[in-house]
Amino acid sequence: HTHRLDNGLTLHIAPGHPAPVVAVQAWVGVGSADEQPHEVGMAHAVEHMLFKGSSRYGLGELARTFEAGGGEINAFTAFDHTVYHAVLGRDHTESAIDALGDKLLSPRVDRDELARERRVILEEIRQGSDDPARTVAQSLFATAFAQHPYRRPVIGTADSVQELSERQLVEFFRSHYVGDNLTLVVAGDVDPARVLRSVERRFRAMPAGVRPPTRVREVAQTAPRASAQYRDVAEAYLAVGFHVPSARHPDI
Secondary structure, three states, X not given: OEEXXXXXXXXXXXXXXXXXXXXXXXXXXXXXXXXXXXXXXHHHHHHHHOOXXXXXXXXXXXXXXHXXXXXXXXXXXXXXXXXXXXXXXXXHHHHHHHHHHHHHHOEOOOHHHHHHHHHHHHXXXXXXXXXXXXXXXXXXXXXXXXXXXXXXXXXXXXXXXXHOOHHHHHHHHHHHOOHXXXXXXXXXXXXXXXXXXXXXXXXXXXXXXXXXXXXXOOOOOOXXXXXXXXOOOXXXXXXXXXXXXXXXXXXX
């Protein structure tokens, strides 16, 4: 069951009844590749901050709402999207949609919490730099792409994260967390009509917005590229990459 709300939000409902469980996901069409040079690491930082409370949910209350329904909620940021995903008992479907809507429409941005979360992200960056496998993967993308933002790490850099401000965070959220850029997916033991009513009631206030601008186009690669880093580790790590057509190309 696919629906498109007046504000552009797309809703997919996949009913199935093997167990009294429902999965709810919010796919926001913004990732690290949509960041401007002065916003590196912003998409991931916004994802973190959206767990810090909203207009009707205080710090930690959002997660407890899902846990009270026998479930859990988490999120991840990638190059092209940010995804908030939850699984819980079917009897809590409407409360989950309501809580997720509050999180995506009116998050609370607190300066002190931003400072704490910045330290968390900086520690993630430090841990990543100590991981040879992650380091070689980031090096591969930085070598394979000369201009496209895929060459930057999703999480950002220590320098860029240090510079992220509260104002930038709010502006980035308002630009990208809009109806035209959001897809909700609800799957499991649900009544599609009730889900539609709940989503319409909770998300109709979300502004439509506009889609992100076109990204920088990558120049064609005409010769092999390689890079090497020397680390004091016990094993060698190798990554080899090939450019392939896009997912919608006929060759795929």
